[in-house]
């Protein structure tokens with residue numbers, strides 16, 4: 001490894017080998033300045049370029065910035081030397097989920113919690129146009145608080161290629177989690193294939209064994225193709241019903257992600273508590289989080305792969321910034337505060353959000369139903385610039401950024417008769433002082 005002793009980039013102290021794939025080795029490491037534990041995935045550039053993987057790495061790095069979720073292993077940063085690419089990943093201390101299942105099936109409540117977290121992660125990625133396509137035991141890890149973490153989401157194409165050159169078959173040897181339409185290789189929808197794999201995973205959690213299993217590989221393919229499996233007697237009717245809808249061999253009629261979320265077993269009395277969402281929305285010590293708030297660090301218009309391959313060691317943090325992830329929107333409005341407040345109240349209600357007035361000039365908008373990252377909560381604060389000229393700052397306090405952006409997109413036209421956005425304001429800059437006088 002291109003490291004000084006067991007120190008990588010003067011930043012990470014490398015420890016034991018956690019696991020090994022065809023192209024990568026994963027090591028435990030510790031950030032020497034923050035003490036934070038990470039997992040360092042080391043990819044051999046030569047090996048990767050010989051097998052045409054480097055282009056995929058480039059593509060996948062750029063999509064990984066889109067998938068930040070409490071149930072997805074977070075990519076802190078990417079570093080490179082002449083011969084290696086290093087991914088510094090969130091460390092999942094609890095190891096593989098299936099090491100747990102290997103000891104026996106899980107209680108329904110525990111399986112329900114993990115399934116919730118899995119669906120939350122997968123659905124979130126789908127909403128960003130990212131499909132895993134290779135959800136399987138090795139990709140499902142647990143953190144120290146027993147929360148599920150899907151790994152390699154952004155790097156799913158790597159697994160794809162492994163399959164194409166046959167290596168995955170020889171190392172793994174089982175298509176147990178793969179949807180029938182993926183096996184027949186007739187082209188498939190990533191979201192439908194991921195739904196199937198989630199179903200197989202749910203079955204395994206509750207049963208302690210695979211739904212489709214046979215020592216003869218062709219027989220196994222046949223069973224998957226026909227979705228031929230039996231429920232153990234302890235499976236409750238509501239979960240049986242859900243699994244039959246997920247393990248539908250026809251991808252067209254298979255249950256969709258939104259329908260899974262509406263399913264009665266899935267919603268059942270909130271059997272399990274959602275994982276803490278604070279980590280993704282609150283401040284954290286990771287380099288990307290830190291950089292996210294700095295306007296001066298906008299993503300350079302560079303190709304991630306160019307940087308990786310050309311630089312001897314480069315912090316690609318800035319590539320993970322997405323200008324769309326801005327947490328505030330500002331509007332300047334020529335109206336008294338009371339008019340703005342009632343307009344915001346009206347717009348909030350039209351968006352079917354709970355609207356409550358807090359201290360002077362502060363309005364809270366809260367979604368009635370839980371979103372992808374918990375309840376969407378937005379603060380709208382009004383600042384007086386002059387008596388009839390106000391600045392309204394709209395800020396996300398909790399919830400999913402995409403859902404927040406949708407609200408902003410609705411607020412914007414709703415306010416447009418009285419609000420000017422920043423650009424329009426700039427165009428009117430000369431007019432403003434004169435009107436104030």
Ligand code: AMP
Nearest residue numbers: 018019020021026039089090091092138
């Ligand atoms: P992979 O090449 O991603 O399949 O990783 C190989 C193995 O390394 C996995 O099966 C895990 O046991 C381990 N591993 C990978 N990523 C992490 C991580 N972020 N935290 C802890 N262990 C990991």
